[in-house]
Amino acid sequence: MSQPANPTAAAIRFDAVEKALAAQGKGRVVALRDVTLEVPPGAICGIIGRSGAGKSTLLRMVNGLERPSSGTVTVAGHDVGRAKGAGLRRIRRDVGMIFQHFNLLASRTVYGNIALPLEIAGLPAAEIRSRVSDLIARVGLEAQAKRYPAELSGGQKQRVGIARALATRPKVLLSDEATSALDPETTQTVLALLRDINRDLGLTILLITHEMGVVRDIASDMAVIDAGRIVEAGPTHDVFVSPQHPTTRSFLSGVTGINLPGFIAARMQDSRPDGPAQEVIRVTFSGSHATDPMLARLASEMGTEANILAGAVEEIGTRPFGNLLISVDAAKGAAARGFLDRHGLMTEVMGYVR
Numbered sequence: 001m002s003q004p005a006n007p008t009a010a011a012i013r014f015d016a017v018e019k020a021l022a023a024q025g026k027g028r029v030v031a032l033r034d035v036t037l038e039v040p041p042g043a044i045c046g047i048i049g050r051s052g053a054g055k056s057t058l059l060r061m062v063n064g065l066e067r068p069s070s071g072t073v074t075v076a077g078h079d080v081g082r083a084k085g086a087g088l089r090r091i092r093r094d095v096g097m098i099f100q101h102f103n104l105l106a107s108r109t110v111y112g113n114i115a116l117p118l119e120i121a122g123l124p125a126a127e128i129r130s131r132v133s134d135l136i137a138r139v140g141l142e143a144q145a146k147r148y149p150a151e152l153s154g155g156q157k158q159r160v161g162i163a164r165a166l167a168t169r170p171k172v173l174l175s176d177e178a179t180s181a182l183d184p185e186t187t188q189t190v191l192a193l194l195r196d197i198n199r200d201l202g203l204t205i206l207l208i209t210h211e212m213g214v215v216r217d218i219a220s221d222m223a224v225i226d227a228g229r230i231v232e233a234g235p236t237h238d239v240f241v242s243p244q245h246p247t248t249r250s251f252l253s254g255v256t257g258i259n260l261p262g263f264i265a266a267r268m269q270d271s272r273p274d275g276p277a278q279e280v281i282r283v284t285f286s287g288s289h290a291t292d293p294m295l296a297r298l299a300s301e302m303g304t305e306a307n308i309l310a311g312a313v314e315e316i317g318t319r320p321f322g323n324l325l326i327s328v329d330a331a332k333g334a335a336a337r338g339f340l341d342r343h344g345l346m347t348e349v350m351g352y353v354r
């Protein structure tokens with residue numbers, strides 16, 4: 001078996017991973033196909049996909065809950081798929097996990113839940129006390145330390161989950177839809193906590209989600225999974241600016257503030273109609289580009305008036321990213337796009353309206 005040239009370079013690495021599962025009545029289901037993906041140390045990597053795309057299967061391979069049918073999964077250079085016994089336990093200590101429904105023990109307090117993995121690992125009582133106190137402070141639950149899960153809000157429960165996952169000082173944190181059961185405001189506070197942990201502890205985070213907003217708000221890198229295949233991957237900013245795959249685009253249309261007004265969407269058609277029509281163009285820009293002067297120049301230099309239909313500027317990481325939907329006279333569409341492209345904006349024809 002060939003080994004990667006520098007097996008420690010990536011925190012997590014999937015090499016040509018396939019996973020076939022025996023499904024009742026359906027024969028074999030191929031959950032993952034030829035998955036190759038590298039997560040650099042210290043990255044926050046978001047994996048997005050629809051229900052059944054294979055996200056959970058992919059995540060569960062990182063702590064050995066699933067083994068590849070073929071291919072290799074390594075964590076910090078250790079082959080998880082082939083590890084057994086003490087070797088597998090050692091890898092699992094390096095990999096913490098948090099869950100959508102928190103998976104806390106109802107019979108234990110906040111303190112007791114966080115202490116559990118340390119008790120299992122057999123740490124001395126004094127060491128457990130000191131570590132748990134530090135973790136409780138880190139996740140901001142000092143006032144709740146003696147409470148039971150039933151007395152906590154969803155956000156507080158997830159904080160306990162995060163503290164428990166960090167107890168064994170892992171190198172990697174896996175997040176299985178950790179904010180899916182939370183309201184938008186609580187989601188933001190939990191994502192902020194994960195960002196702090198990533199920054200302060202240098203922890204690599206691999207998270208799965210079906211929400212592009214989560215990827216936008218936290219992930220430095222992302223991959224899109226569709227029917228068991230990685231169809232697109234790269235730095236989050238780059239994927240947002242220039243999505244290549246239809247699945248990525250469909251996920252993006254929900255978050256980038258570029259949904260067409262209903263009365264236009266209803267009249268859109270794919271091909272240019274005969275007679276006068278408007279071409280609807282998506283304009284994407286990143287960095288410090290300002291579109292206003294560019295649209296003014298489009299009018300003054302090209303004689304093409306653009307109607308602004310929708311738009312939003314957001315921040316991904318620390319870099320601005322903008323999306324604008326405009327319409328121009330279809331007869332001048334190609335020239336307008338050429339002008340905007342030449343000036344560093346990216347354009348794409350969305351369709352036509354009469």
Ligand SMILES: Nc1ncnc2c1ncn2[C@@H]1O[C@H](COP(=O)(O)OP(=O)(O)OP(=O)(O)O)[C@@H](O)[C@H]1O
Binds near residue numbers: 031049
């Ligand atoms: N234990 C299993 N036995 C048989 N098939 C399975 C098993 N687990 C998952 N599958 C199948 O593998 C495919 C991928 O499932 P997986 O749970 O990884 O997707 P997912 O993207 O996490 O979906 P969701 O977001 O709904 O949890 C699906 O077709 C699913 O039905």
